[in-house]
Amino acid sequence: MAFIAPAKKAVCLLSGGLDSSTCLALASRDGYACYALSFDYGQRHRIELEAAARIAAAIGVERHIVAKIGLDAFGGSALTDDIDVPKGREADEMSHGIPVTYVPARNTIFLSFALAWAEVLGSADIFIGVNALDYSGYPDCRPEFIEAYERMANLATKAGVEGHTKLKIHTPLLKLSKAEIVKLAHKLGLDFALTHSCYDPDAAGRPCGQCDSCLLRAKGFHEAGIEDR
């Protein structure tokens, strides 16, 4: 009887959007036993969490947890507050400055929960789908942030102190354009229809087609020459 080594465990942050879903599909393809982590953080649209559950089931994760965290108590973002989501902006407007859809310290918080779960699972691998298009606008998507986070995380944990495991934050989409992410997702067989990107969907969950996230998604599919859904 052949000995089969158990798969390495990975904690994968999953919003239900195209990027995090592609990131999870990649971790799964690379042979990790995936533990998907989503957050209920008072975001205005709950359709995102439904998308995350569908994706986690379709990819076949070991477990999917939705952690409830009260980020709305602090306010300060169009995604949790009553600030309007900007519509119909051109690409150069989007890349200029930090958007109002920025949620303060969001990735810092998300990665901290991933770190806690990784420590309990004995996992040394965390996947997050940040990418180049975001890091012009969101401070916590930049490579220097991820590097500083990984360094801090290795000082924060039992494994880091005892020196037997070096925790790695995987960012496989970091330098990809949206078109490249679409092509990668297509190659991985991701069902695009299961994902959700819009910042401001209608009551039935249909994308608005005009927010930054919808516009970037449409542009990515167009440039990749692939049809969305």
Add this chain to the structure above:
Amino acid sequence: MAFIAPAKKAVCLLSGGLDSSTCLALASRDGYACYALSFDYGQRHRIELEAAARIAAAIGVERHIVAKIGLDAFGGSALTDDIDVPKGREADEMSHGIPVTYVPARNTIFLSFALAWAEVLGSADIFIGVNALDYSGYPDCRPEFIEAYERMANLATKAGVEGHTKLKIHTPLLKLSKAEIVKLAHKLGLDFALTHSCYDPDAAGRPCGQCDSCLLRAKGFHEAGIEDR
């Protein structure tokens, strides 16, 4: 009419224990407008949160938020799980290795929420009551962790990216012994009876007197020559 500059805002992590209460009292004494932040993280004893609310009111904070976070979903600690809290240990046993009361990535998560609130408030100052007695056992109480966290935090936020504010993590108790903390709290006029330290109180909220936290507290008061309550 004299111009009075508004007080600088500080976010102060407050568990309701002796250390975090002393830390908050210190920030207040130093003239900060204090925003106290506690967590409902599925800890087994809720008396801690009641203590935090009493302390916040007694010290006179601008606002006290209790953020609900589902750390118990991950498990892995005697403070959230059904693991027994150790009793009657000697000081050298406590300082050896990482205790079962360690909550994975707890300070990393707590500081991340503090960071989010600080960013929304426009505050550049976060206070956390970690100290020397803890950092022998808890990886996320060590000075090198705090330094790495501060560095990461400055890369994670708008203020850090735009370069106008340098966020500082204040750890005024870092190098104090428990006796020194007791003396400092006494000098600041902290009402010890409002604080709660025990890991395993009875149903009425009375401390067990035998867990590490109770034993360290008793030792600190004894060495300081000050009466508890």
